[in-house]
Structure formats: C-alpha cells, structure tokens
Amino acid sequence: MRTSYAEKILKDITGDCIAVRLRMMDRAVTSIYNKELRPHGIKTTQMNIIVAISAFGPMEIKPLCRVLNMDSSTVSRALTRIEKKGWLKSQPSGQGKNLIVSSTNEGFTLLQRVYPDWKKAQKKAEELLGKETVRVLRGAGDKMFLEGMTKYSL
C-alpha cells in the first residue's frame, strides 16, 4: 500500500513540518523550567501569568489572554488555581462581568524566591537551543507579542 506518493508525503512532512519541531522544542524547554520551578510548587504557565500581571499592572482577563495568546477558558482555570495559592487576586471591575486581576505580596515574594532558579533554567535552555536559536526565538516572540495575535488566535 506504500505508493511512491505516500513516500513523498512522508518525506515532505518529516522533513519540513514546523509544528512537530516547535512542539518538541516546547516540551524540552518547558520541562527544563518546570524542573527548576518544582521546589517552589509552581509551573511555567502559572509563573508566566503572574509575571505578566505583576509587570503590566492590574488588568482584565481578556487583555491578558491576548498578551499571552491563551484561550480565556485556560486562563480562567489557571487563575482559579493561582488565586487559591494567594499569588494573585481578582475583583469585579464594575464593567459587566469583567474582573480586574492584580498581584499580591505573596506573588511578589514568590517571584523573588523563584528568580535564581528561573535564571538557571534560562541558562540550560540557552545551552540546549544555542545562541542563534534563542536570538531568533526572542525576536519572533516579541514581534508576536507586540502585534497581538488577533487574526490567528481564536
């Protein structure tokens, strides 16, 4: 059943597919960070959310989703867990169903505790990927962040 057309397809996909490479890389890198963060009882996704809120100041969920390119349902559930730990808090904004999510002292102290281990993870990730890859990745990530991903996300 393996025609030469099937062979061509397989060669094309294995040789070119961006998705599989990006996912492999993401699994490898996320794993590095999660291992370093583990003693602090937090993982990459939650840390990213806390950092975003802490850096940009109190904001609603929708903009947060846009910044991180995450689905609102994913963020909603993550926030439930993060708030239960006391690292963030949210309150009605007065506008419709909207919430304002903001950082807490516990959140700030967590970041300070985590910081050295985050640094270690950064170093390991850079070693794994190589300087060139990291540079390009950073550029593309920043571009994505700046442009907002509205046309592709959702």
Next chain:
Amino acid sequence: MRTSYAEKILKDITGDCIAVRLRMMDRAVTSIYNKELRPHGIKTTQMNIIVAISAFGPMEIKPLCRVLNMDSSTVSRALTRIEKKGWLKSQPSGQGKNLIVSSTNEGFTLLQRVYPDWKKAQKKAEELLGKETVRVLRGAGDKMFLEGMTKYSL
C-alpha cells in the same frame, strides 16, 4: 511591596524568558494546524505520531518517545486513541512487555487525505513566523530530533 529589585526581576523575566515565548509560539502554530486538521478528526500530536511510525517503520514505544521527545505515558494514551480509530496497530514484540507499533492502511489513507490541509497549515505558519524564524526553528528541531534518534540507534 514593589522594590526596585522586584522591578529588575520583572524586567529581566518579561524581557528575556525563553519559555513564555516558545509556548506562545507553540500555541499559535499548533492552533493553525489543528484548525486545518479538524475536518479530518485529528490533531497535531496524533498526526505527528502516525507520521513518525509511518516514516520510520514499526517501532517500540520507548524509541518513539525519544524521537518525539514525549513522555511514555503521554504516548501510551495517545496510542490507545489512535488505535481505536484504526490508524495504527500494536502487537507484542516477544521481548518482555514491549510492543511494536506499526502503521495501517487506514493510517496511510488518512495521511493522504490530510496532506493538502497540512500544506495549508505549513504555509500559514510560515507566514506567521517568517522565513528566518522557520529556518532556524527547523535547524534546531532537526538537531534535537537527530539526538533523539541516535540515542536509541534505531
């Protein structure tokens, strides 16, 4: 409280973190592929597994995990779903608990049906990321992929 040290940490992480950028990118790209693959009732991860098995031929789960850089429990569960759909099959290898996973005709025909839509996704992903990023990503991904293969010397 937000000391200048906390400010420095936030600036450092938001400005440099590789994990958050890679994850953002992965969510965006995976989303592109999943949207195109949706009519075929399959998603990126499962497709990657089927392609790997089809391209390299029958293999055990452990090497498959190494090649794709996935945890064996993740693969185990994915295989259950894929086999239920008839796209792959597995049988005892005769060596301990080991299984040999191999492709099926249904799997091959699926890949042929999916191929044009995978192409579309590729194109969209390239447009999103830009040629330079794709090139570097591909290089880094291939390196990681090769390491996974050589470690198990298939």
Next chain:
DNA sequence: CATAATAAATTGCATATACATATATCCAAT
C-alpha cells in the same frame, strides 16, 4: 528453583489546552 534486579508499558493524579456552550452584565432599540 526462587527471588531480586531490571526494563517497558500502563495507570493515577494534577495541570494545560481549547472549542462549544452557558451565564452574567451592560447597553441600545423599541
């Protein structure tokens, strides 16, 4: 031969992810 060490695959658990749908709230048109 029995048992311990080993190794692969699976299962339990928790989080991450996103689509579809439901809910809640405001605002505009009637």
Next chain:
DNA sequence: ATTGGATATATGTATATGCAATTTATTATG
C-alpha cells in the same frame, strides 16, 4: 421597562502533558 445584542467570564467535554507509582515480563543471582 422589556427585549435583544454585545461582551466577558465560567463550565462541560475531550485531548495533551508529565511525574509517581504500579503492573508485567524478562533476566540475573543467590
């Protein structure tokens, strides 16, 4: 004022993910 959008958030369902512990089968060792 009531109804009908419009929007933000939450919930239902299913897959993806990985660590820890368990099962299963082989092999080594006493």
